[in-house]
Amino acid sequence: MQQIVNFILRNKNFLLFLLLFSIAFFLTIQSHSYHKSKFISSANFLTGGIYESVNSIDQYFNLKQENQNLLEENNRLKEALFNTSESTNEESGYTFKVIPGIVIKNNYSNSNNYLTINKGTNDSISEDTGVITAKGIVGIIDNTSKSYARVLSILNTNSRINAQLKKTSHFGLLKWDGKSPKFVQLTDVQKQAPVAIGDTIITGGRSTIFPKGIPIGKVESFYMDTTENYLTLEVLLFNDMTSIGHVHIIKNLDKEEIQSLEINPNE
Amino acid sequence: MNSIISRNIVRFIGLVLIQALILNNINFLGYINPYIYILFIILFPIKNNRLLFIFLSFLLGLTLDLFLDSGGVHAAASVTIAYIRPIVLKFAFGATYEHQTVKFTSTEFGQRFSYFSILILIHHLFVFSLEIFNTSQLILILKKTLFSGVFTLILCLLLTVLFSRKSK
Secondary structure: OHHHHHHHHHOHHHHHHHHHHHHHHHHHHHHOOOOOOOOOOOOOHHHHHHHHHHHHHHHHHHHHHHHHHHHHHHHHHHHHHHOHHHOOOOOOOOOEEEEEEEEEEOOOOOOEEEEEEOOOHHHOOOOOOEEEOOOOEEEEEEEEOOOOEEEEEEEEOOOOEEEEEOOOOOEEEEEOOOOOOOEEEEEEEEOOOOOOOOOEEEEOOOOOOOOOOOEEEEEEEEEEOOOOOEEEEEEEEOOOOOOOOEEEEEEEOOHHHHHHHHOOOOO | OHHHHHHHHHHHHHHHHHHHHOHHHOOEOOOEOOOHHHHHHHOOOOOOOHHHHHHHHHHHHHHHHHHHOOOOHHHHHHHHHHHHHHHHHHHHHOHHHHOOOOOHHHOOHHHHHHHHHHHHHHHHHHHHHHHHOOHHHHHHHHHHHHHHHHHHHHHHHHHHHHHOOOOO
16 A cells, blocks of 8 residues: 555656546547537637627728628629529528527637637527528537537538539538638539539538528539549638638527437337 | 746736637638747746646646637647656756756757757647547648747747846
8 A cells, every 4th residue: 555655656747647638638539529529618608708809809800801791692682682583492491590690719720620609599599500601601500608609610520511513413421621721522422423613512401400502612623532432522612711700590490390200210 | 936926827828818819810821820828838937846837737728728629639738748848858958957047038049949849849749640630641740730830939939038037
């Protein structure tokens, strides 16, 4: 017993280092798997509050750009209003509610990027809700607090979003390889799909998160994957992920109903 | 004694805020960010309680992780350089460290340079390899380590020169 106590006392520095390092390592591992990094997140009271107050200053510098974006969106909406046949998400069949929000922290230089927005459970926002801008998709909410929410950006190597070609409905899985914030990859597309450079990629509407038809980007290049069975498309995003101010949170009002239907009774 | 404690508290909070709110938005050439918050670990008084020092470094890293949504990446890297700091000190300053008389402001530039660069290099290597966590991206890890490391080193050396209280 005496020996053990002596050993601990002698190596207390190393043991403390080992303990703290393993805690940190454990948190790191958790952050690499989707939906598990709940504990260390910027959507809490302290960090969210600090980011919010700094962002209120920061906004003044982007006012011109924001005005421009809103003007463009207004134009687009007016066009859609005059040509009502071109209505945006009627075909998806679900009912969606759109809530406006503001990004208070944006990140795009790491391999696992998150955004923080200033809407939370108080604004009836829950996890697994889609976030878009006027130009295209941004990500999926993965963690909420009372008045803040954290968004898993599409620029995150854990992000997986269903997407398809606009003209033929061949679908695939939207991922990010962690290299450039301008490009994402659409993988597992059937090789018969008639892909051409410049084709538009939109969301697929096969999940309850995003409605069908939200623009994502256009095809920059494409190549066979290593198994030679599927195509991988390099997609240039419509959204400039490095400068995002106002976002829209899309809440699917029928989500619980659909999910309760889809639970397989045989399992 | 009290002034040392209060100075370190101010340094802790100040460096965290500067790092989270300003330096992480630099994104020079798309991905190069300096991580100067480790200046707290580098400049921590040498005569210290080592347990407290390691724990404070962990706390510093964890606070940064909260701001940056990076899990435990910075905590792990900070705790590592806090643990190996005495070895690096001995390597960089040699006999003066043995006699516990090192004052960072009065050391030679060359010694300070090697001390800073070793700690920064190890820290950045840990940060980026844990963050990317993929051996097939080894080149990316090394690239990020090198470029961000040089950026951090320059900023750290400038800051220490700027804030040293050497009266002429």
